[in-house]
Amino acid sequence: MRFGVRGRSRLNTGGDRGRPRLNTGGIRVGSRISAVLSARRRHRFAGAVVVMIALGAFGGAYALASPSSKASADAAQATQIEEGRKLFAVSCSSCHGLNAQGTNEGPTLIGVGAAAVDFQVGTGRMPAQQPGAQIPPKKVVFSDEEIAALSAYVASLGPGPSVPSKEQLNTSDLTDAEIAEGGELFRTNCASCHNVAGKGGALTWGKYAPNLTGSSPRHIYEAMLTGPQQMPVFSEAVITPDDKRKIIGYLEALKTEPSRGGFGLGGLGPVTEGLATWIVGIGSLVIITVWIASRGQKVKGVKGK
Amino acid sequence: MSSATPKAVSAPLEFLDERVGLAKLVKSNLRKVFPDHWSFLLGEIALYSFIVLLLSGTFLTLWFKPSMQEIVYNGAYGPMQGLHMSEAFASTLDISFSVRGGLLMRQIHHWAAMLFIGAMTIHMLRVFFTGAFRKPREINWLIGTILLQLGLIEGFTGYSLPDDLLSGTGLRFVEGLIRSVPVVGTYVSFFLFGGEFPGDAIIPRLYPIHILLLPGLILALVAAHIGLVVYHKHTQHTGSGRTNKNVVGYPLMPVYMAKAGGFFFIVFGVTALMGALFQLNPVWIYGPYNAAQVGAGTQPDWYMGWVEGGLRIMPNWETHIAGFTISWNIFIPGVGLLGLLAVVMSIYPFIERWVTGDNREHHLLDKPRNQPTRTGFGVAGMTFYGLLWIGGGNDIIATTFHLAINDITWFLRIAIFIGPVIAFMITKRICIGLQRRDRDKLLHGTESGIVMRLPHGEFIEVHKPLPMEQAYELAAHDRQEPLDIGAGVDHNGVEAPNRRILRLRARVSRFWFGDAVQKPTAGELEAAHTHGHGHDDGHGELEAGESEAHRPEVGAGSGKTPT
Numbered sequence: 001m002r003f004g005v006r007g008r009s010r011l012n013t014g015g016d017r018g019r020p021r022l023n024t025g026g027i028r029v030g031s032r033i034s035a036v037l038s039a040r041r042r043h044r045f046a047g048a049v050v051v052m053i054a055l056g057a058f059g060g061a062y063a064l065a066s067p068s069s070k071a072s073a074d075a076a077q078a079t080q081i082e083e084g085r086k087l088f089a090v091s092c093s094s095c096h097g098l099n100a101q102g103t104n105e106g107p108t109l110i111g112v113g114a115a116a117v118d119f120q121v122g123t124g125r126m127p128a129q130q131p132g133a134q135i136p137p138k139k140v141v142f143s144d145e146e147i148a149a150l151s152a153y154v155a156s157l158g159p160g161p162s163v164p165s166k167e168q169l170n171t172s173d174l175t176d177a178e179i180a181e182g183g184e185l186f187r188t189n190c191a192s193c194h195n196v197a198g199k200g201g202a203l204t205w206g207k208y209a210p211n212l213t214g215s216s217p218r219h220i221y222e223a224m225l226t227g228p229q230q231m232p233v234f235s236e237a238v239i240t241p242d243d244k245r246k247i248i249g250y251l252e253a254l255k256t257e258p259s260r261g262g263f264g265l266g267g268l269g270p271v272t273e274g275l276a277t278w279i280v281g282i283g284s285l286v287i288i289t290v291w292i293a294s295r296g297q298k299v300k301g302v303k304g305k
Numbered sequence: 306m307s308s309a310t311p312k313a314v315s316a317p318l319e320f321l322d323e324r325v326g327l328a329k330l331v332k333s334n335l336r337k338v339f340p341d342h343w344s345f346l347l348g349e350i351a352l353y354s355f356i357v358l359l360l361s362g363t364f365l366t367l368w369f370k371p372s373m374q375e376i377v378y379n380g381a382y383g384p385m386q387g388l389h390m391s392e393a394f395a396s397t398l399d400i401s402f403s404v405r406g407g408l409l410m411r412q413i414h415h416w417a418a419m420l421f422i423g424a425m426t427i428h429m430l431r432v433f434f435t436g437a438f439r440k441p442r443e444i445n446w447l448i449g450t451i452l453l454q455l456g457l458i459e460g461f462t463g464y465s466l467p468d469d470l471l472s473g474t475g476l477r478f479v480e481g482l483i484r485s486v487p488v489v490g491t492y493v494s495f496f497l498f499g500g501e502f503p504g505d506a507i508i509p510r511l512y513p514i515h516i517l518l519l520p521g522l523i524l525a526l527v528a529a530h531i532g533l534v535v536y537h538k539h540t541q542h543t544g545s546g547r548t549n550k551n552v553v554g555y556p557l558m559p560v561y562m563a564k565a566g567g568f569f570f571i572v573f574g575v576t577a578l579m580g581a582l583f584q585l586n587p588v589w590i591y592g593p594y595n596a597a598q599v600g601a602g603t604q605p606d607w608y609m610g611w612v613e614g615g616l617r618i619m620p621n622w623e624t625h626i627a628g629f630t631i632s633w634n635i636f637i638p639g640v641g642l643l644g645l646l647a648v649v650m651s652i653y654p655f656i657e658r659w660v661t662g663d664n665r666e667h668h669l670l671d672k673p674r675n676q677p678t679r680t681g682f683g684v685a686g687m688t689f690y691g692l693l694w695i696g697g698g699n700d701i702i703a704t705t706f707h708l709a710i711n712d713i714t715w716f717l718r719i720a721i722f723i724g725p726v727i728a729f730m731i732t733k734r735i736c737i738g739l740q741r742r743d744r745d746k747l748l749h750g751t752e753s754g755i756v757m758r759l760p761h762g763e764f765i766e767v768h769k770p771l772p773m774e775q776a777y778e779l780a781a782h783d784r785q786e787p788l789d790i791g792a793g794v795d796h797n798g799v800e801a802p803n804r805r806i807l808r809l810r811a812r813v814s815r816f817w818f819g820d821a822v823q824k825p826t827a828g829e830l831e832a833a834h835t836h837g838h839g840h841d842d843g844h845g846e847l848e849a850g851e852s853e854a855h856r857p858e859v860g861a862g863s864g865k866t867p868t
């Protein structure tokens with residue numbers, strides 16, 4: 001069942017993320033193709049061609065993945081897990097161990113579930129590059145298929161949270177009141193680290209809660225489910241799937257709300273407002289005072305009593 | 306009234322003149338002269354932004370509901386539908402989204418508040434660094450000190466009114482601050498909030514304070530403040546033709562008034578532009594106050610940021626006595642810093658007067674460099690304030706510059722003590738360097754850029770004597786020697802009775818004036834101008850001049866005598 005879901009959501013995100021991702025996918029296929037692709041990348045029809053290829057590929061993948069019969073699904077799943085295991089051995093096992101049992105460098109991944117892999121790899125946090133206070137998101141190095149394979153592999157090691165379904169992420173049917181409720185939930189559970197507008201905030205020793213404005217609904221959901229790095233886990237029992245959807249709906253609403261009252265000053269609140277007061281306000285007024293006082297110096301010389 | 310004045314204007318004026326003596330009042334005051342320097346307009350920025358506050362605040366009162374009654378929101382802002390919130394918060398949302406021009410007015414009001422206190426601050430710095438607080442203006446300085454405190458409180462009460470998450474958190478901060486006062490804290494807090502925080506009394510109580518009591522007090526004090534400026538006449542910078550006994554500038558009417566009137570509209574314009582262009586305090590993003598919530602990046606407005614910084618860098622000290630907790634971690638930075646500001650500002654003019662023993666009136670301003678110690682103190686104070694400011698924004702700084710918040714805290718814990726001392730020393734050195742240069746210029750004139758070769762082969766640069774005006778400007782201040790208390794025994798060999806205090810004063814005075822560079826005496830000037838302008842003797846002469854004291858002087862004023 002999860003398999004079918006993956007197929008669909010992959011299709012979905014592939015569309016969301018658009019061209020640059022598909023290019024990276026292409027480059028990994030083979031150096032010849034990649035050379036052609038990168039040379040023709042800016043061709044007038046490049047976009048159209050890529051879309052065609054993508055449609056073909058996803059259509060094919062979907063046909064393969066859709067649970068037309070249980071046997072073929074099982075077989076497909078087995079190959080996917082196997083593919084994931086290979087990728088894991090190459091890219092992840094140096095820290096997490098050959099069987100994902102964990103080493104001194106990285107924790108065990110048995111039982112973390114597909115959601116954790118999808119989040120960590122899908123945001124580029126994994127594979128981690130260098131030790132630091134916190135592992136930052138970077139450019140994603142795996143294609144969607146590869147991430148799906150890795151997720152399937154890790155999910156096969158032990159039960160854990162799976163990647164949220166499309167329905168769980170669908171916020172389009174939320175009412176204003178439900179979105180407002182999501183806001184309350186966000187402010188109560190998340191804002192103390194991520195700030196009320198989701199702009200992020202500092203934690204101790206150089207760690208931080210990241211800015212959420214660029215995060216996709218799927219990754220937000222997965223972060224709540226799996227509690228990456230400093231973040232606590234908000235299991236489905238603590239915040240129900242419906243409430244998670246409302247929180248995501250609220251964050252999406254904040255993104256689509258126009259910046260009322262003018263330029264938002266980074267949405268960081270009083271610190272940037274104070275800077276604007278001094279630099280724009282007091283700064284321009286002082287310049288004006290200098291200008292006013294420099295006018296008509298010549299008239300001077302009236303003596304007071 | 307001149308015969309050219311149309312009757313429509315002259316008739317009512319005559320009416321007033323005959324009844325309240327308008328003409329006399331107007332004539333004596335409107336021909337008052339106001340000197341012209343940009344820094345003298347800073348007080349006016351404060352004045353005009355206060356007027357903008359009065360106007361925009363009055364607009365807001367028409368819609369704002371100072372009530373903490375809980376209601377269910379069903380106004381115009383979608384992502385808040387159906388939330389429980391106070392009427393105060395709901396009315397703030399209504400002002401922002403449903404009242405025509407309401408959001409603009411709110412933003413104008415809030416930007417004007419930020420500018421008001423900012424303008425007061427730089428105005429105060431101007432007054433401090435130029436020594437305009439000296440006799441006879443100490444009272445006006447004190448009024449200003451009170452105005453600054455009132456402004457801080459007024460800003461804070463306004464910031465608390467909308468009852469959003471940010472302002473509620475600010476109130477929580479104040480509640481903690483009050484509770485940290487030993488013994489009475491808890492009682493005072495219960496009295497103020499009408500019980501446990503947050504209760505439902507605080508906003509209805511802050512409201513009349515914000516719109517009536519404090520604006521009234523501020524208005525009265527501003528009137529007194531400006532009345533005193535008119536009464537004392539404004540100070541002026543040194544310059545030729547300007548003495549301690551005259552004022553050079555424009556007559557209040559019409560030149561100055563026209564400028565001032567224009568300037569009001571400029572201040573209003575800048576405030577309105579900021580209100581229109583920059584989002585400020587977006588309460589709809591913060592949400593209604595709920596004591597269970599707090600957002601990362603919660604900060605007070607800038608003028609309270611330094612106190613917030615003090616709290617953030619303070620180690621977590623507490624004492625437990627007989628079941629009571631004394632929270633030094635809040636009391637020292639919170640109550641302590643606000644108290645420090647008030648006390649230091651109030652007593653500074655009197656301390657300086659005690660040290661200098663200077664009882665004369667001063668209508669000519671100091672160049673900051675000619676008071677190295679005072680200027681050093683000022684910059685040290687600004688450094689202290691600035692470091693605390695960094696502390697107040699430590700989380701934003703940490704995420705913006707990828708630093709560890711703990712490192713910032715430790716840096717500040719040390720820098721807050723060392724930084725001001727370093728700033729003091731550097732500033733003082735710079736001032737003394739500038740004084741040296743001024744003295745050099747007076748003695749040798751300015752460099753002309755012409756290099757000459759003397760018959761014996763030496764190269765010298767020809768110096769031009771300073772133009773008279775510049776020389777006057779550089780030499781107009783007094784020489785300030787450290788206090789000389791003599792041997793301390795009268796002719797019978799008996800120690801003077803309050804000798805100990807005198808000795809303390811002498812020591813402080815030495816600290817204050819010991820290494821200031823004195824302007825040249827008349828004798829030195831003459832000597833320098835009559836003998837050649839050789840370059841090599843410049844420094845030797847300077848040093849000699851410094852040790853030379855009691856000679857006749859150039860310029861106005863005379864040396865002081867200890868009192």
Ligand code: HEM
Nearest residue numbers: 345347348349351352429437445446449450452453539540
């Ligand atoms: C509501 C706030 C304030 C307003 C509206 C205000 C307004 C003014 C104005 C218009 C002047 C004359 C022009 C000028 O020198 O700038 C002035 C002078 C003065 N102000 Fe203020 N001021 C305020 C706050 C303060 C503060 C906070 C201080 C210091 C603690 C202060 C101390 C003085 C002094 C000593 C003078 C006389 C300066 C001189 O004659 O050179 N004022 N004020």
Ligand code: HEM
Nearest residue numbers: 358359362363365366369415418460463464466516520586
């Ligand atoms: C020195 C003077 C004043 C300062 C520093 C000041 C400051 C503030 C601040 C910072 C706010 C919060 C604004 C916001 O919502 O973002 C506020 C709100 C408010 N002020 Fe003032 N204010 C001053 C004078 C006045 C006066 C004179 C009035 C009324 C005659 C007034 C009426 C109000 C009202 C009704 C609100 C609440 C409305 C709202 O928050 O949108 N204020 N004030």
